[in-house]
Amino acid sequence: MTPGEPVKPLKPRKLLPRRITLRGRLTLIYSGMFLAAGVVLLGVTYVLFSQQLSPQGPKVFSGRSPATPPATVLPPADGAVRIGSDPGKWMKAQEDKLRDAATTSLITQGGIALAVVGSVAAGFGWLIAGRVLAPLHRVTDTARRIAAAPVADRGLHERISLRGPDDEVKDLANAFDTMVERLDRSFDGQRRFVANASHELRTPLTLGRALVEMAMHRRTASQDVKRLGEDLLQINARHEQLINGLLLLATSENEVIERxxxxxxxxxxxxxxxxxxxxxxxxxxxxxxxxxxxxxxxxxxxxxxxxxxxxxxxxxxxxxxxxxxxxxxxxxxxxxxxxxxxxxxxxxxxxxxxxxxxxxxxxxxxxxxxxxxxxxxxxxxxxxxxxxxxxxxxxxxxxxxxxxxxxPPDSTPPHPEAWTAPPQGPTLRM
The missing domain is CATH 3.30.565.10 (Histidine kinase-like ATPase, C-terminal domain)
Incomplete structure (x- = not known):
């Protein structure tokens, strides 16, 4: 950044949403569908209930003339109903109060019942989802054990061998078992190849070392032959060490075990x-x-x-x-x-x-x-x-x-044998 250059505001970091498991998603789907159906049912019940409370029957009129006001009935002192000058209005008010009370009771109690039953349904949905997804957990656990093996080809003997209904989950488990079986055969072939290659590579080196040692230990061997033999033995030993290291590297899936x-x-x-x-x-x-x-x-x-x-x-x-x-x-x-x-x-x-x-x-x-x-x-x-x-x-x-x-830096405990540079000698070529 050069002097005088405006400072760019840092962008806020986006927080990644927490992972929701498949079991949790299925439970949410079950619960959401149940609650949606319950809300629809509650709404239909409310509409039907309101229709039943609405006055739809024939109206009864008294024989009095509309112009003549009705008589006012006063309740006695024992608390009887008092009807004013407009009994129709009073009846309408009473019907409205009854309808409001019934509607409130229906919505409140129906909502509470829906929440309780929805919670119970969510719990059962959680249990059912766990039961349905149990075979998938078995597949995941087997795959993790194979992947966590210190050497990849040592965990390929495991199989899921899922028993149960012939459904999509069992098809997945069978396909996984088939894949692992083919990988196991492939690694077996690789091990046999490495063993054969190890034998074929070590044999000529061993034979060459024996011939060089025989030539060096002859009575007629000159000093030049002995010095040449020492150089050849050193090169041969370096070849053997390198072959052992590369073969160990091949058999351990590119992992150095002894550090x-x-x-x-x-x-x-x-x-x-x-x-x-x-x-x-x-x-x-x-x-x-x-x-x-x-x-x-x-x-x-x-x-x-x-x-x-x-x-x-x-x-x-x-x-x-x-x-x-x-x-x-x-x-x-x-x-x-x-x-x-x-x-x-x-x-x-x-x-x-x-x-x-x-x-x-x-x-x-x-x-x-x-x-x-x-x-x-x-x-x-x-x-x-x-x-x-x-x-x-x-x-x-x-x-x-x-x-x-x-x-990576050295994190191994101290070892009594510290590494020293290889002895000076002919360079190994590859």
Whole structure:
């Protein structure tokens, strides 16, 4: 806001109406219909009652001449009725009083009776609505138990198995059971696939480790062979750890169960050291701004996250003269932030959402000779979501991309084994 600019009045916040349950709405409908019918019935009774009180019979006239005034009858001292000089007017007044008293009594007592009976009807309507909606509550409770399971595929064995009349509610319950059964079969197939993939991926790694160890322990093995074997064993061990982490991530529905405190400043420093040779070969300068940022999660997956972002910035850069800046910090609200920016080709804003999808690349990079496998940012988003965070990206001014990752702060109790940066060695590629 610039000085002198008029202050815009704040719009009042609209209060959201409280939620009314279906049972409450049905009760209100029942009660409203009953009261409306009662009011109509009371009105019809009032009209009929007024018609019955109206003088519709033949009028009886006396034999006196209209010009002759009637005699005045005075009541005796014992309280008899006194009739004045105009008995017709007196009778009319008495009829009006009787009609008013009867109408008032009808409306008052009828209204009280209608209110009492309406309250009783509302109570019965509430009970009946609860009885009718009980199967829906059963469906809701089952769905909530399935959704609240720590791992999604562990709650899919539950079924509603609703018994009762063959109506719309039972159709809904049967459709829900069918859907959950198909999901259960799908997760069973996924578990079998993950188990088979785990075996197929671990077997060649185990065989490769055995061959390397045999070559290293030969008597004729030179020092160069032993050093090469140590590097290969380290790469093999990192591959095994990464496969175990990714398989655990796949079987736990993108949720990291065991969390340890991890300082992302150490992770950033380690990843920058590991990727420095690749950046130097590509003519890209790495800028590191590692500030303390402690979160909780899997150290290997978080390292993979930062490494994917840095490698993505190096490989998709403008070449000699380009740069990649990676920073970690703790925001004012306590959340952890990782910011990786790089120079490079111009990235349209509408292309950014597709970059986080598997095997999606920018523009004409859908080639066999393209850099990487097109899984870097999709793995980044998967790891971030597994840790309860979020990953966003935006085009960098002048070309390139800015990827921002936010993670929750560390809230785990202190653990005796603090995380340390992985040992220096060959960089794991994916």
């Amino acid at each position: 340890r405190p991890v300082d992302l400043a150490d992770v950033v420093a380690h990843v920058v050291t590991q990727t420095a040779p690749e950046a130097q070969q590509a003519g890209v300068t790495l800028h590191e701004e590692a500030h303390e940022a402690v979160t909780a999660g899997d150290a290997l997956l978080l390292e993979r996250l930062v490494q994917n972002l840095v490698e993505n910035g190096i490989r998709h850069n403008s070449g000699h003269g380009g740069w990649v800046r990676v920073a970690s910090r703790t925001r004012d609200d306590g959340r952890i932030e990782i910011d990786v920016a790089n120079t490079g080709p111009v990235v349209p804003a509408y292309e950014i959402p597709a970059l986080f999808e598997p095997f999606r690349r920018l523009g004409n990079e859908r080639l066999v000779t393209a850099k990487g496998a097109g899984l870097g940012l999709s793995i980044v988003r998967s790891i971030v979501r597994a840790h309860g965070g979020d990953a966003t990206a935006r085009p960098h001014e002048g070309g390139g991309l800015v990827v921002m990752v936010t993670l």
